[in-house]
Amino acid sequence: MKNTAFSLKNKVAIITGSSKGIGEAIARYYAEAGAKVILSSRKQSDLDSLAAAYAEKGWEATAIACNTGKEEDVKQLVTQTVAKYGGIDIIVNNAGTNILQGDLIEADMGAFDKMMDINLKGPLWLSKYAHPYLKKSGKGVIIHISSIEGIMPSEGLGVYSLGKAALIMMTKVMAKEMGKDHIRVNAICPGYIQTKLTESIMQDPEEKAKIMQKQTLAHEAKPEDIAGLALLLAADTGAFFSGSIIRADGGFTL
Numbered sequence: 001m002k003n004t005a006f007s008l009k010n011k012v013a014i015i016t017g018s019s020k021g022i023g024e025a026i027a028r029y030y031a032e033a034g035a036k037v038i039l040s041s042r043k044q045s046d047l048d049s050l051a052a053a054y055a056e057k058g059w060e061a062t063a064i065a066c067n068t069g070k071e072e073d074v075k076q077l078v079t080q081t082v083a084k085y086g087g088i089d090i091i092v093n094n095a096g097t098n099i100l101q102g103d104l105i106e107a108d109m110g111a112f113d114k115m116m117d118i119n120l121k122g123p124l125w126l127s128k129y130a131h132p133y134l135k136k137s138g139k140g141v142i143i144h145i146s147s148i149e150g151i152m153p154s155e156g157l158g159v160y161s162l163g164k165a166a167l168i169m170m171t172k173v174m175a176k177e178m179g180k181d182h183i184r185v186n187a188i189c190p191g192y193i194q195t196k197l198t199e200s201i202m203q204d205p206e207e208k209a210k211i212m213q214k215q216t217l218a219h220e221a222k223p224e225d226i227a228g229l230a231l232l233l234a235a236d237t238g239a240f241f242s243g244s245i246i247r248a249d250g251g252f253t254l
């Protein structure tokens, strides 16, 4: 008998920031598990190429561009998804940025607002506009991609840490509020994963050595190391997870 515990057959899943990195790996795992996947990021052409590659594998995917830092874009993402598939079962708030570095006290407030729009308000907007459909689904799922920086701040990443910490609290608040709607809300806190976002750190031998030294596992993490966890949280086998804040960091924060 086929094991269906991790099946997402016929589920409609929106994954923000899914043209590359962690979001793309999650979208790929979901599509392979049978979901109808909405690929979304700012560049329509990247998404179109990816959707074509998914179609070649026989996977169902639709490309909808959306800058999660713009409320109107996020609203459209929901409207277009529902127009195409009739509902929404799963959202993964993955899009995030780290454009502002340095001491928090010296942060430029314009850049601060832009980062919060993308890293914090974006997930709130998508959760808000998708909520009626997630409720209707009867088994709605929200996954926020936070970070270990939301738990244990590193030097120079203060604004990023603030946004990611707030996302952890948003997870807990939403899990409490939405349990009655049968919506499960969880957060993943990745450690260092090899993507474009961490390229400059991971390609610096000294910086990389520091990270590997802090991890208890000598494992160079790839986006797929997060995608498996995101599949567990979205599938029926994750039915008892809600309000969970899960670190996947190779022991970095111990």
Ligand SMILES: NC(=O)c1ccc[n+]([C@@H]2O[C@H](COP(=O)([O-])OP(=O)(O)OC[C@H]3O[C@@H](n4cnc5c(N)ncnc54)[C@H](OP(=O)(O)O)[C@@H]3O)[C@@H](O)[C@H]2O)c1
Pocket: 016, 017, 018, 019, 020, 021, 022, 023, 040, 041, 042, 043, 046, 066, 067, 068, 069, 094, 095, 096, 097, 118, 145, 146, 147, 148, 189, 190, 191, 192, 193, 194, 195, 196, 197, 198
């Ligand atoms: N990599 C890590 O070590 C790590 C650790 C902890 C947490 N995270 C979190 O994991 C998430 C994904 O990071 P990643 O490392 O996979 O990053 P990445 O490789 O740089 O990919 C980011 C994705 O998000 C999209 N994106 C960026 N800004 C966007 C916006 N305003 N609206 C919509 N899409 C946007 C990008 O496409 P476009 O640029 O074309 O829009 C791309 O598809 C982020 O929330 C990040 O904070 C990453």
